[in-house]
Amino acid sequence: MSTLTDSFATAGALVIQADPQLLGIVALSLKVSLTAVFLASCLGLPVGAAVAVGRFPGRRGLTVILNGLMGLPPVVVGLLVYLLLSRAGPLGAMGLLFTPTAMVIAQVVLITPIIAALSRQIVADAWREYEEQLRSLGASTPRAAFTLLLDTRFSLSTAVLAGLGRAVAEVGAVMIVGGNIDGVTRVMTTTIALETSKGDLPLALALGFILISIVLVLNALAHAVREWAVRRYG
Amino acid sequence: MAEALLALESLRFDAGGRTLIDSVSARIPAGRRTVVLGPNGAGKSVLMRLMHGLIEPTAGRVVWSDDRKPVQAMVFQRPVMLRRSVLDNLTYALSLAGVSHVERTARALDVLHRVGLAHLASRPARVLSGGEQQRVALARAWVLRPQVLFLDEPTASLDPGSSAEVERLIGVIATESCSIVMVTHNLGLARRLADDILFVDAGRITEHTPVADFFAAPRSAQAEHYIRGELSWT
Ligand SMILES: Nc1ncnc2c1ncn2[C@@H]1O[C@H](COP(=O)(O)OP(=O)(O)OP(=O)(O)O)[C@@H](O)[C@H]1O
Ligand SMILES: [Mg+2]
Numbered sequence: 258m259s260t261l262t263d264s265f266a267t268a269g270a271l272v273i274q275a276d277p278q279l280l281g282i283v284a285l286s287l288k289v290s291l292t293a294v295f296l297a298s299c300l301g302l303p304v305g306a307a308v309a310v311g312r313f314p315g316r317r318g319l320t321v322i323l324n325g326l327m328g329l330p331p332v333v334v335g336l337l338v339y340l341l342l343s344r345a346g347p348l349g350a351m352g353l354l355f356t357p358t359a360m361v362i363a364q365v366v367l368i369t370p371i372i373a374a375l376s377r378q379i380v381a382d383a384w385r386e387y388e389e390q391l392r393s394l395g396a397s398t399p400r401a402a403f404t405l406l407l408d409t410r411f412s413l414s415t416a417v418l419a420g421l422g423r424a425v426a427e428v429g430a431v432m433i434v435g436g437n438i439d440g441v442t443r444v445m446t447t448t449i450a451l452e453t454s455k456g457d458l459p460l461a462l463a464l465g466f467i468l469i470s471i472v473l474v475l476n477a478l479a480h481a482v483r484e485w486a487v488r489r490y491g
Numbered sequence: 492m493a494e495a496l497l498a499l500e501s502l503r504f505d506a507g508g509r510t511l512i513d514s515v516s517a518r519i520p521a522g523r524r525t526v527v528l529g530p531n532g533a534g535k536s537v538l539m540r541l542m543h544g545l546i547e548p549t550a551g552r553v554v555w556s557d558d559r560k561p562v563q564a565m566v567f568q569r570p571v572m573l574r575r576s577v578l579d580n581l582t583y584a585l586s587l588a589g590v591s592h593v594e595r596t597a598r599a600l601d602v603l604h605r606v607g608l609a610h611l612a613s614r615p616a617r618v619l620s621g622g623e624q625q626r627v628a629l630a631r632a633w634v635l636r637p638q639v640l641f642l643d644e645p646t647a648s649l650d651p652g653s654s655a656e657v658e659r660l661i662g663v664i665a666t667e668s669c670s671i672v673m674v675t676h677n678l679g680l681a682r683r684l685a686d687d688i689l690f691v692d693a694g695r696i697t698e699h700t701p702v703a704d705f706f707a708a709p710r711s712a713q714a715e716h717y718i719r720g721e722l723s724w725t
Binding site: 389392394395491 | 567
């Protein structure tokens with residue numbers, strides 16, 4: 258019991274003192290996941306909108322696949338990206354394995370389907386309402402897709418934040434492709450896993466607090482944005 | 492009868508296992524105001540969509556007499572506003588119509604003035620009342636300078652003052668060499684505004700006559716029943 262209280266006390270101290278090691282880990286986590294979310298949004302939002310609005314063969318199949326890929330297990334994604342980037346792999350020559358770039362790649366693979374599938378749903382719902390109006394005004398399909406992305410931007414922010422939440426919280430993929438190297442590829446989740454197994458609970462706990470706070474703040478933010486938007490824009 | 496604007500040739504439209512429009516043939520005269528009357532569910536809105544080209548007929552054709560299709564606009568029974576300002580809703584329509592960037596704002600503001608909505612220009616369109624949205628929709632159609640304007644119950648949710656104003660505006664638009672095809676359940680409006688009445692019942696056109704003839708002596712029992720039913724409420 259006392260170890261637990263001690264751990265909490267030490268963890269609190271680490272957070273309050275803004276321990277440099279702690280800050281470095283948090284900063285890398287955010288840098289990797291924010292980059293991944295940015296890239297995944299650039300890919301996932303247009304794909305989601307295109308699948309929602311476009312008329313092409315295999316559209317239903319694609320929808321089912323996208324929805325299925327939302328549940329990709331991070332360790333499996335990690336393994337696949339590892340194979341891709343390992344020395345013998347197709348992209349091995351680039352020497353990216355065990356770098357933050359590898360972690361970004363793995364997280365992009367992991368969350369692009371999430372952002373694409375959620376945005377497809379959001380845009381498809383809007384399309385049902387807007388289709389005749391936009392076609393009457395003469396919008397081409399790509400233009401309609403772009404208009405719908407703009408018009409559903411507040412709902413889409415939820416999709417993007419869902420991707421971010423998933424990225425900062427996952428451990429399997431970044432562990433495998435990043436290697437959890439101290440000062441280089443060590444992020445919040447991998448540090449928690451490692452320090453817990455080593456028995457250094459305070460650092461693990463401090464990171465746990467921060468991780469939970471980040472996830473909570475993100476969700477509160479998403480909620481606030483939508484509330485405000487509904488009041489302001491309907 | 493005047494020169495034809497468009498001809499409906501044995502139109503049929505099936506959906507959901509039902510025939511919603513059945514063997515409809517008619518010639519819509521150019522430069523005139525055609526009012527479509529008929530009971531709820533008769534197929535008036537479906538017929539408008541067919542004429543406007545939003546849906547393809549199951550059989551038959553919609554033939555425009557000019558080789559170059561005229562500029563068309565439609566005000567829907569339930570208009571869809573984009574999640575942006577009233578002014579931007581109008582400039583959006585203009586941009587889809589290929590109007591140059593510099594011209595859009597001036598044209599949009601001019602029309603907003605003419606429909607008496609200039610004070611709403613910067614308001615988010617989706618939080619306006621239903622009646623205000625309907626008038627914005629009329630402005631958004633008018634700003635396109637249509638040669639054919641389809642109106643689906645444009646006064647349905649308007650207060651008496653706004654309704655009279657919209658009626659006046661439709662009259663003005665009609666003088667700008669614009670053919671008008673309008674659905675309404677307001678028989679007073681139909682009487683005052685129509686040149687011709689197109690009566691639709693159960694997916695068929697049962698009457699297509701000049702307005703005076705229609706109200707003086709409806710030829711079909713359904714039309715007579717419809718007029719009586721409507722008048723008994725007014
Ligand atoms: N896409 C569709 N699929 C199946 N049924 C449809 C479709 N669109 C319309 N209908 C049906 O067609 C019939 C005619 O609809 P429509 O909207 O044209 O009626 P309306 O004459 O405009 O009536 P109202 O005066 O109430 O507006 C209705 O019974 C409606 O349920
Ligand atoms: Mg209707």
